[in-house]
Amino acid sequence: QVQPVESGGGLVQTGGSLRLSCTASDRTFSRYSVAWFRQAPGKEREFVAAINWKLDKDYTDSMKARITISRDNTENTVTLQMMRLEPEDTAVYYCAAGGTWDLSVPRNDYDYNYWGQGTQVTVSS
Numbered sequence: 800q801v802q803p804v805e806s807g808g809g810l811v812q813t814g815g816s817l818r819l820s821c822t823a824s825d826r827t828f829s830r831y832s833v834a835w836f837r838q839a840p841g842k843e844r845e846f847v848a849a850i851n852w853k854l855d856k857d858y859t860d861s862m863k864a865r866i867t868i869s870r871d872n873t874e875n876t877v878t879l880q881m882m883r884l885e886p887e888d889t890a891v892y893y894c895a896a897g898g899t900w901d902l903s904v905p906r907n908d909y910d911y912n913y914w915g916q917g918t919q920v921t922v923s924s
Contacts, residue, residue, distance in 0.1 A: 804894075851903070
């Protein structure tokens with residue numbers, strides 16, 4: 800069973816950058832689609848970005864000009880690089896692992912079975 804673990808959250812000023820990492824010890828992690836979701840206080844959880852085993856990627860329209868998702872299978876890590884952060888980006892960011900050998904890039908949370916605990920991102924104005 801894959802157990803994603805997030806890191807890299809923190810406090811940043813408006814316009815700053817953060818790099819979030821998601822790792823898993825399971826050697827099959829590279830087979831999984833991996834996504835980032837976020838949930839702001841009082842709001843529903845929303846899709847941010849995802850990458851499948853073939854390195855196909857998908858991004859939410861609201862952030863795609865400012866974020867990049869990538870994976871390093873030698874390190875069992877998926878990274879979300881975020882730039883030009885805004886106060887509206889403040890949220891808990893979750894990493895999730897979904898199906899294996901996906902031909903598409905799922906963006907619905909019900910497609911992801913294994914979730915990390917989340918990492919807080921706070922952007923100050």
